[in-house]
Amino acid sequence: MENEWTLLMIKNSDITVGVIANPASGRDIRRLTAKASVVSITEKANMVQRLLGPLGALGVGRVLMMPDTTGIAAAVRRAVENNQARGRMSWPELVFLDQDLFGGPEDSQTAARLMADVGVRIIVILGGDGTHRVVASSVPDMPLATLSTGTNNVFPDWRESTVTGIATALHATGRVGRDITLRPNKQLRVVLDEREEIALVDACVTRLSHIGARAVWNPETISELFVCFAEADSIGLSSIAAMMEPISRDEPRGAYLRCATDGRQVMAPIAPGVLEPVAVGHFEIMQPDIPYPVYSGHGSIALDGEREIEFRPGQHPEVSLELNGPATLDVPATISAAVESGLMVGWSEQQMSG
Amino acid sequence: MAQSVYAAITGRYDYLINEENDVSETLNREGLLKAYRTMRTIREFEERVHNDFATGEIPGFVHLYAGEEASATGVCMHLNGDDYIASTHRGHGHCIAKGVDPIGMMAEIWGKKTGSCKGKGGSMHIADLAKGMLGANGIVGGGGPLICGTALASKIKGDKTVGVCFFGDGASNQGTILEAMNLATVWNLPTVFVAENNGYAETTSSSWSVACDNIADRASAFGMPGVIVDGFDFFAVYEAAEEAIKRAREGGGPTLIEVKVSRYYGHFEGDQQTYRASGEVQKLREEKDCLLQFRRRVTSNGIADADLDAIDEQVLALIEDSVVRAKADPKPSTEDLLTDVYVSY
Numbered sequence: 001m002e003n004e005w006t007l008l009m010i011k012n013s014d015i016t017v018g019v020i021a022n023p024a025s026g027r028d029i030r031r032l033t034a035k036a037s038v039v040s041i042t043e044k045a046n047m048v049q050r051l052l053g054p055l056g057a058l059g060v061g062r063v064l065m066m067p068d069t070t071g072i073a074a075a076v077r078r079a080v081e082n083n084q085a086r087g088r089m090s091w092p093e094l095v096f097l098d099q100d101l102f103g104g105p106e107d108s109q110t111a112a113r114l115m116a117d118v119g120v121r122i123i124v125i126l127g128g129d130g131t132h133r134v135v136a137s138s139v140p141d142m143p144l145a146t147l148s149t150g151t152n153n154v155f156p157d158w159r160e161s162t163v164t165g166i167a168t169a170l171h172a173t174g175r176v177g178r179d180i181t182l183r184p185n186k187q188l189r190v191v192l193d194e195r196e197e198i199a200l201v202d203a204c205v206t207r208l209s210h211i212g213a214r215a216v217w218n219p220e221t222i223s224e225l226f227v228c229f230a231e232a233d234s235i236g237l238s239s240i241a242a243m244m245e246p247i248s249r250d251e252p253r254g255a256y257l258r259c260a261t262d263g264r265q266v267m268a269p270i271a272p273g274v275l276e277p278v279a280v281g282h283f284e285i286m287q288p289d290i291p292y293p294v295y296s297g298h299g300s301i302a303l304d305g306e307r308e309i310e311f312r313p314g315q316h317p318e319v320s321l322e323l324n325g326p327a328t329l330d331v332p333a334t335i336s337a338a339v340e341s342g343l344m345v346g347w348s349e350q351q352m353s354g
Numbered sequence: 355m356a357q358s359v360y361a362a363i364t365g366r367y368d369y370l371i372n373e374e375n376d377v378s379e380t381l382n383r384e385g386l387l388k389a390y391r392t393m394r395t396i397r398e399f400e401e402r403v404h405n406d407f408a409t410g411e412i413p414g415f416v417h418l419y420a421g422e423e424a425s426a427t428g429v430c431m432h433l434n435g436d437d438y439i440a441s442t443h444r445g446h447g448h449c450i451a452k453g454v455d456p457i458g459m460m461a462e463i464w465g466k467k468t469g470s471c472k473g474k475g476g477s478m479h480i481a482d483l484a485k486g487m488l489g490a491n492g493i494v495g496g497g498g499p500l501i502c503g504t505a506l507a508s509k510i511k512g513d514k515t516v517g518v519c520f521f522g523d524g525a526s527n528q529g530t531i532l533e534a535m536n537l538a539t540v541w542n543l544p545t546v547f548v549a550e551n552n553g554y555a556e557t558t559s560s561s562w563s564v565a566c567d568n569i570a571d572r573a574s575a576f577g578m579p580g581v582i583v584d585g586f587d588f589f590a591v592y593e594a595a596e597e598a599i600k601r602a603r604e605g606g607g608p609t610l611i612e613v614k615v616s617r618y619y620g621h622f623e624g625d626q627q628t629y630r631a632s633g634e635v636q637k638l639r640e641e642k643d644c645l646l647q648f649r650r651r652v653t654s655n656g657i658a659d660a661d662l663d664a665i666d667e668q669v670l671a672l673i674e675d676s677v678v679r680a681k682a683d684p685k686p687s688t689e690d691l692l693t694d695v696y697v698s699y
Contacts, residue, residue: 027570027582029594032601032609038580040571071567103614209655213583213593298655312654 018115022127023070034271045075058169066111109138121172129304187325254286393423419447421618424644426451428591440497445490460676466683495525498534505543524555538608570612585615
């Protein structure tokens, strides 16, 4: 067992993992309207460092990371240099992508494409639903390890990054097979004329004409909602559907609902700290691969909680449920499989550091 | 109206219930046109000062706000005449958005007796207390303590007014701002701190000089909400400011809003901007400009280009008039030196 691991570390030193830490996640107006949590730049940098230990120890040779101008990359680089200066060489080689930065979602998308070009085995994302959505739309076939640093914790995992790092390494090194490490997801595709976007949790049609501050926090502004999944203990817009009929992440269907002032009052936690009634006039199960028309004449569409698309009279957006969304790392299943096959036992301290 | 016509055409009556589709309760057609007029007035004012400063006729320094119009406008649209704002070196936009007369401002910048401060302050000290504008400020980060003062007065008097402190990324590193944010939370003051992060403190990049590195992140250390908005998008600033000002007015305490924005000109006029990439500003003007974005979005939502063009012409005439007057107006006299001072001679 020990020898096998040591060999693996040497043989697979070219195994590469991508890391995208979105500096902008978790900063929107919901801090103000809903007491949503803040994950600081410092904590995001710390989370990346906590990933590097298990990645290096379990045989990942190189980490490709998106640079940024807000200090995450700078803090991680300092930590790597300090680590080397202190003779602790167990972290993987860290390489920052050579890309122009624009301070918007295009940075994460560019990074994801560059990582896919180089052949990373998986990308670890630190962000909210929005960050995961833009990366998934950029590299639809790339497995994603998800870590929540955003506002709503519906799509990504709320998990200690050390543990995600262990499962990421087990996947990247092939010690646990993809049939176990990866779990399929659904997605929504929103089509408006030539434009196509995806959502990983929900697409909400609002009465607000403008993208504005992006978030949707007032139930009175909601007119329609499409959801991929809606778990009973979820937070955010998808909870409206969840409070009527929960839809699991695995089942091949979604849900659609339309608000109406004389509808049934559904109590739902549409934002952190907010439990308010939403008047729902119509609810139906959404079948896959059928384009559902948006009924509202004009407004904006929020993808995973953030208004992204404005539409006006004469434009007719459509929303479809697709079953072939991005594959994500199943951390508990991956580590459980490693434990069951004895992979995590038999290490000595000497071998860890050597 | 447009909605019912649409329903008649499409037959989609089932959703169209008795509710008006609107951006928000306060931002109707009149509000949109007002926002455009304010942003356009700031832009024309600054472009004109930029051109005239180059001729050497304007005394002192000027720091231009062009590019950042959506910030001052999106915030001040929610303020009443008796609410206060504190400003920065780069104060022209805040003045105009708070209702200070551009004709008096132009005269002030030209150092004329008819100016907002009788020609004795110049660009960096334009103030108009009657309009709730506490002044542009020569002290980096000087506005924070001032706004805590007006907000404390408001709280004691119970008059429901709000104080807004505009400051920059440079000021975000000054003790005064940090002390003011602390005090605002401790005293639960009706304040909003608006950090206009234009990327450079004079010539130093904020990505280098601001530790941690979003200014908004510092809010949590003071127990207040901190949000980031796109400063090129009027609607983004407007919505965030609406919530923050409402919160302050209702007694909910202070908020920090970081507006990510960029200035089109140097730190001051004459700054060669060797610290900026060539083409940086051109790209912003073409792709992100707040006025262009605003026009594109409202004209697809019921306001005609002609409505906005008419405002452009009126604003141009106003600014031209302000310059003609400023040039013709008298300078302060020697006797004026001894008035408006603390000590009488």
